[in-house]
Amino acid sequence: MPQMRRLTNIRKNLSVNLRSLLFYLFRNTVFLKIRLPALAITCCMLSSCAPMRFVKPLEKNQQAANLSFGGELIKYNSSTIPVPFLTANYGYGIDSALTGFASVNITSALFGNFQMNFGATKQLLKQNIYFPAVSITPSFDFIYRNKNAAKFYPQLAINAFWEYGKKNNLVYLGIDNWFELASKKAYGKTQENHWFFMPAIGHSFCGKKGSFTTEMRAIAPNLSNEKLVVEYRTPFGTNGAFGVYIGYTRKF
Amino acid sequence: MKKIILLLITVTIFMGCFDLDNNLYNPSKISEYKLDNYTGDTDFHLDLSYRIPDSLVHIFTLASQSSDESSATTIYAIYIGSITRIATDTVIMYCHGNKDHMDSYWTRGELLANTGSKNRFGVMMIDYRGYGKSEGESSENGLYADVDAALKWLKSNGLSDSRLVMYGFSMGTAPATKIAAENYSMKPKKLMLEAPFASAETMIQDASGMDLPGDFFTTLSINNGEEIKSVSQPFFWIHGEADDFLNIDTHGQVVFDNYSGSYGEAHRIPGANHKTIQTTMGFQSYMDVIEGFIRLH
Numbered sequence: 001m002p003q004m005r006r007l008t009n010i011r012k013n014l015s016v017n018l019r020s021l022l023f024y025l026f027r028n029t030v031f032l033k034i035r036l037p038a039l040a041i042t043c044c045m046l047s048s049c050a051p052m053r054f055v056k057p058l059e060k061n062q063q064a065a066n067l068s069f070g071g072e073l074i075k076y077n078s079s080t081i082p083v084p085f086l087t088a089n090y091g092y093g094i095d096s097a098l099t100g101f102a103s104v105n106i107t108s109a110l111f112g113n114f115q116m117n118f119g120a121t122k123q124l125l126k127q128n129i130y131f132p133a134v135s136i137t138p139s140f141d142f143i144y145r146n147k148n149a150a151k152f153y154p155q156l157a158i159n160a161f162w163e164y165g166k167k168n169n170l171v172y173l174g175i176d177n178w179f180e181l182a183s184k185k186a187y188g189k190t191q192e193n194h195w196f197f198m199p200a201i202g203h204s205f206c207g208k209k210g211s212f213t214t215e216m217r218a219i220a221p222n223l224s225n226e227k228l229v230v231e232y233r234t235p236f237g238t239n240g241a242f243g244v245y246i247g248y249t250r251k252f
Numbered sequence: 253m254k255k256i257i258l259l260l261i262t263v264t265i266f267m268g269c270f271d272l273d274n275n276l277y278n279p280s281k282i283s284e285y286k287l288d289n290y291t292g293d294t295d296f297h298l299d300l301s302y303r304i305p306d307s308l309v310h311i312f313t314l315a316s317q318s319s320d321e322s323s324a325t326t327i328y329a330i331y332i333g334s335i336t337r338i339a340t341d342t343v344i345m346y347c348h349g350n351k352d353h354m355d356s357y358w359t360r361g362e363l364l365a366n367t368g369s370k371n372r373f374g375v376m377m378i379d380y381r382g383y384g385k386s387e388g389e390s391s392e393n394g395l396y397a398d399v400d401a402a403l404k405w406l407k408s409n410g411l412s413d414s415r416l417v418m419y420g421f422s423m424g425t426a427p428a429t430k431i432a433a434e435n436y437s438m439k440p441k442k443l444m445l446e447a448p449f450a451s452a453e454t455m456i457q458d459a460s461g462m463d464l465p466g467d468f469f470t471t472l473s474i475n476n477g478e479e480i481k482s483v484s485q486p487f488f489w490i491h492g493e494a495d496d497f498l499n500i501d502t503h504g505q506v507v508f509d510n511y512s513g514s515y516g517e518a519h520r521i522p523g524a525n526h527k528t529i530q531t532t533m534g535f536q537s538y539m540d541v542i543e544g545f546i547r548l549h
């Protein structure tokens with residue numbers, strides 16, 4: 001009986017703690033004010049709003065819908081959290097080696113920005129035992145809020161990937177690249193950075209209809225992250241940012 | 253597919269429902285001001301020689317109302333000094349930063365009050381709406397209205413424009429610059445900015461490395477980099493070279509470079525971070541440069 005009582009107490013405490021946690025999250029995070037440290041969420045726009053869209057093209061006429069979540073790791077109070085970016089993505093297999101896709105950034109939309117990404121993934125090389133398959137993904141990101149606030153970013157991702165196992169799980173290594181076309185920024189200062197590269201590593205567990213992907217990427221590791229309003233958490237110390245993502249893709 | 257379409261419809265419905273404007277403000281509420289007895293987070297501590305006698309500390313409320321409001325908001329203010337001397341002496345209007353409340357900035361006020369000699373200058377501080385014991389919610393227009401309410405009080409106690417020095421720190425540089433540049437209840441004789449920011453857009457561009465428009469993230473129109481162009485009064489700028497929050501080159505230096513008034517004075521402090529200018533320089537050196545500027549002209 002005492003053991004039963006102890007178990008009941010533990011369950012009660014757990015329940016109370018869980019409720020407190022949910023209340024805390026509700027009160028302090030997304031639903032109320034998104035109190036990320038001053039404008040921390042801005043960093044998300046540094047391309048890594050989403051992981052790689054498609055690494056391996058779909059079959060001809062196959063369709064896929066994907067949701068991904070994650071972003072750069074930043075300091076939030078005393079914790080480290082990823083910037084909460086949610087992206088929805090749709091792809092269509094134009095042929096067995098070429099997939100077109102379009103995606104919308106849901107988090108951006110909630111903040112009043114229309115942000116879409118359009119592109120295509122083309123497989124260039126097939127896997128030969130240990131020699132990886134290679135794909136290339138040109139795309140562009142379009143962000144619009146009003147006539148004074150609209151941006152266009154070309155992107156180019158190159159991925160090497162290996163399928164393994166009975167379910168054709170997939171592991172990939174890639175580099176995503178964003179290009180800033182503007183020559184000037186605020187107050188007429190010169191925009192010095194035009195190329196943002198992001199080495200990434202990811203893995204997909206594949207099922208019959210869907211796949212679950214995790215990805216990590218180093219974001220602009222060549223740039224200093226010091227003296228910013230955002231405190232990035234990265235294994236690279238004072239350089240760049242480090243993003244973590246999860247995604248689920250459903251094929252149909 | 254249906255689920256994705258449903259999600260997109262939901263997103264469309266809620267599109268633009270959130271904004272990041274409130275991230276500028278980082279207030280905390282308190283039930284009483286403790287000043288020297290405050291044990292919370294402060295940027296530095298002072299020894300007893302800087303203490304302000306109780307007779308020279310006045311805590312009171314003001315009614316603040318911006319032009320777009322139908323009723324006034326009650327905010328708290330502290331005046332350091334003898335109220336009877338306001339009509340004859342120089343007063344520093346101190347606009348604090350975005351964190352916490354006046355208790356956190358009390359030692360900064362004490363330093364300014366003791367600049368030149370013991371209890372030399374009158375110092376006016378307020379808690380913006382939403383901060384400390386002040387009522388209401390923080391807002392951009394509220395910042396300007398709240399500082400203006402303090403100026404109205406000073407004016408009603410005999411302060412003239414020629415004896416008003418406006419001092420802003422970090423977020424407080426926004427109302428300080430705005431009021432120096434535009435038409436409010438008083439026109440300060442001099443403007444002093446400590447660790448100013450240029451604009452929210454600059455913060456965003458620094459953080460992203462990209463030329464991203466500020467409109468993507470905020471509707472705040474605070475722009476010290478532009479506002480300073482309308483300031484003609486003598487201007488004092490002080491900024492830590494090691495400021496890891498507001499980069500001295502992309503923020504403070506831009507504000508200083510855009511100033512085209514009668515006299516500008518720049519102090520780039522080697523080794524100083526956002527909140528450590530006073531401790532890095534040493535209190536006396538800091539007060540010396542402050543006094544030097546106030547006594548100028």
